[in-house]
Amino acid sequence: MKNLGQDMISSFEIIRRISGDKWKFLIITHLFNGKRRFSELLYYIDSISKKVLAENLRELEHLGILYRVTYDDPIPRVEYSLTSIGYSLQPVFQSLILWSLNYATAYKEQLRILEEQEAAGTKPDSDPLLDDELNTL
16 A cells, blocks of 8 residues: 555656646647747746756756757757657646636636625625536536
């Protein structure tokens, strides 16, 4: 039974390390569209510093999620692309994004209803976050 618990901790740690912060999630999402150079990722991922981008790319490479290819051209360049393991995250990320869009829509609707009830001076019948619409997500 000890091994099962250790496997679960390891599985959770892997998930946390891959998608536990916004930078890795955004980096991987941009790489679903194909190879990217460091400067392209820096451009597309708003407000990330060079240092943070480099650290996250190194960690994703270490985890086997992406490849780093260096070209010894007259002007050296580096390209990053997803490994097959990295690409296997695409349906998971798409599901998370779709769920978040559905949740945001349902949440905004529930807030609108709550505001209407408060403006009318009536007490809400239920907690907007526990409404059936959100439970079906």
